Amino acid sequence: MSNSLFIDIGSYQKQKDGEDCFGDTIYSKKIPEERRVISILSDGLGSGVKANILSSMTTRMAMKFMEDNTDLLRSSEIMMDALPICQIRKISYATFSIVDSELEGKTRIFEMDNPRYIFIRNNKSLAIKGREFSSPKWKDRSISVSQMTTQPEDRIILMSDGVTQAGLGNKRYPLGWGRQGCIDFVLSELEKDPHISSQNLAQKIVEEALSKEIDKKAGDDISCVSIYFRTPRKLLVLTGPPFDEDKDKEIADMVAEYDGKIAICGGTTSNIIERELCLKCEVDKSSFDTEIPMASTMEGVDLVTEGILTLTDAYRMLKEGIDRKPNVASVRLVNLLLGSDRIDFVVGTKINVAHQDPSLPMELEIRRNIVKKIFRLLQSQYLKEISVRYL
Amino acid sequence: MEKVKVKICCGTSCFVMGAAQIQVLEFAPPADIADKIEIEEARCMNHCKDTTAKYNRGPFVMVNDELIEEANFEKVVNKIREILNQEK
Ligand code: FES
Numbered sequence: 001m002s003n004s005l006f007i008d009i010g011s012y013q014k015q016k017d018g019e020d021c022f023g024d025t026i027y028s029k030k031i032p033e034e035r036r037v038i039s040i041l042s043d044g045l046g047s048g049v050k051a052n053i054l055s056s057m058t059t060r061m062a063m064k065f066m067e068d069n070t071d072l073l074r075s076s077e078i079m080m081d082a083l084p085i086c087q088i089r090k091i092s093y094a095t096f097s098i099v100d101s102e103l104e105g106k107t108r109i110f111e112m113d114n115p116r117y118i119f120i121r122n123n124k125s126l127a128i129k130g131r132e133f134s135s136p137k138w139k140d141r142s143i144s145v146s147q148m149t150t151q152p153e154d155r156i157i158l159m160s161d162g163v164t165q166a167g168l169g170n171k172r173y174p175l176g177w178g179r180q181g182c183i184d185f186v187l188s189e190l191e192k193d194p195h196i197s198s199q200n201l202a203q204k205i206v207e208e209a210l211s212k213e214i215d216k217k218a219g220d221d222i223s224c225v226s227i228y229f230r231t232p233r234k235l236l237v238l239t240g241p242p243f244d245e246d247k248d249k250e251i252a253d254m255v256a257e258y259d260g261k262i263a264i265c266g267g268t269t270s271n272i273i274e275r276e277l278c279l280k281c282e283v284d285k286s287s288f289d290t291e292i293p294m295a296s297t298m299e300g301v302d303l304v305t306e307g308i309l310t311l312t313d314a315y316r317m318l319k320e321g322i323d324r325k326p327n328v329a330s331v332r333l334v335n336l337l338l339g340s341d342r343i344d345f346v347v348g349t350k351i352n353v354a355h356q357d358p359s360l361p362m363e364l365e366i367r368r369n370i371v372k373k374i375f376r377l378l379q380s381q382y383l384k385e386i387s388v389r390y391l
Numbered sequence: 392m393e394k395v396k397v398k399i400c401c402g403t404s405c406f407v408m409g410a411a412q413i414q415v416l417e418f419a420p421p422a423d424i425a426d427k428i429e430i431e432e433a434r435c436m437n438h439c440k441d442t443t444a445k446y447n448r449g450p451f452v453m454v455n456d457e458l459i460e461e462a463n464f465e466k467v468v469n470k471i472r473e474i475l476n477q478e479k
Binding site for chain 2: 308309357359362
């Protein structure tokens with residue numbers, strides 16, 4: 001597997017006080033075939049429903065153009081033509097910022113009239129010179145394009161002017177919190193927690209902006225997208241004995257050679273690894289729970305659990321939230337899954353005859369099915385990169 | 392006196408058949424046998440895959456060398472007491 005970057009994207013929004021819907025729109029999309037991630041933030045003129053329509057039209061169009069690699073100047077003309085024109089200001093008003101990142105590191109940022117993005121590398125905010133373009137048709141609007149090669153630990157932050165103008169009119173911030181205020185805040189947060197997830201950072205920025213406002217009421221839509229480039233945190237999930245016993249050695253080698261965290265889910269599977277790698281596996285009694293079999297510890301392996309019941313429960317909690325004690329095997333599995341960016345599932349397909357016994361008091365899922373449900377959820381809802389191998 | 396070894400299978404099928412209730416032995420054993428037993432949780436001991444038996448006869452527990460089928464808390468405790476009495 002290549003050692004490309006993983007891109008962790010998070011966003012947070014607060015609508016203008018008194019409005020029912022967001023006037024800003026955020027839309028992010030991964031295009032796995034092209035190893036590319038696109039994230040767009042658009043701010044519609046005004047607030048509420050009208051702004052919402054303007055900004056969502058803009059993001060949708062922009063996403064489509066980006067995906068199709070349409071020339072940007074051309075596409076922005078089309079967008080400006082398509083949007084309704086403000087009667088007073090005579091402009092079709094929705095601003096946008098677009099980040100288009102390739103996992104190998106090339107990133108381009110397109111901006112029109114939003115506050116400038118923030119780019120952070122080595123705990124400093126770097127100003128990157130962008131090139132300005134404008135269309136002969138819409139002379140008073142210009143688009144700035146910047147390009148950079150991203151490295152692990154870089155961060156990009158997009159925001160609507162609700163962030164930079166937060167507190168406007170407030171005695172302490174007559175001109176608003178400002179972009180610099182936001183940069184200072186982000187840097188101090190990163191000092192406290194250098195690996196903070198994008199989601200948490202975006203939320204913190206928006207909440208901080210809100211705290212600057214008079215009576216903590218948002219005077220405008222406040223939105224933030226945070227993007228965090230990092231070396232992927234890898235996890236191998238091994239579950240089930242291989243159909244063919246000759247493969248036992250192969251899965252043991254995978255465990256021995258894997259360059260990331262490892263979880264083994266299944267009694268027979270752990271027996272195989274224990275035997276093949278001559279490791280000792282011991283029950284961890286602190287994980288006792290009446291519904292989920294206890295976890296075990298094995299040297300070099302981050303988690304060892306029972307199979308089907310634990311996986312089924314982990315799936316349930318991925319959907320409904322964690323509701324058991326932190327030491328319980330299934331909770332530990334969920335936390336490992338959520339803390340990883342790229343998860344490699346290796347699924348043994350041997351059917352356990354005992355599980356098909358009608359006298360069992362409950363129905364047991366077939367391993368393949370439950371694993372499929374888990375990885376689909378991790379992909380769609382948690383944007384994890386997944387690979388699956390059946391043996 | 393040697394402790395009685397109790398090996399509780401906590402494999403999937405034994406667990407759903409009720410092994411968790413037997414594990415109580417470990418955390419809250421009856422006073423008279425509390426310090427006379429040694430508990431071990433095992434992974435599937437393969438008894439559940441015995442295709443000659445028509446139905447699953449789990450949960451399976453080993454008390455010393457004896458296999459208890461369709462085990463439950465009482466059955467296991469009785470077995471332990473029986474062994475302890477013999478040894479007296
Ligand atoms: S699960 Fe207990 S013997 Fe198989």
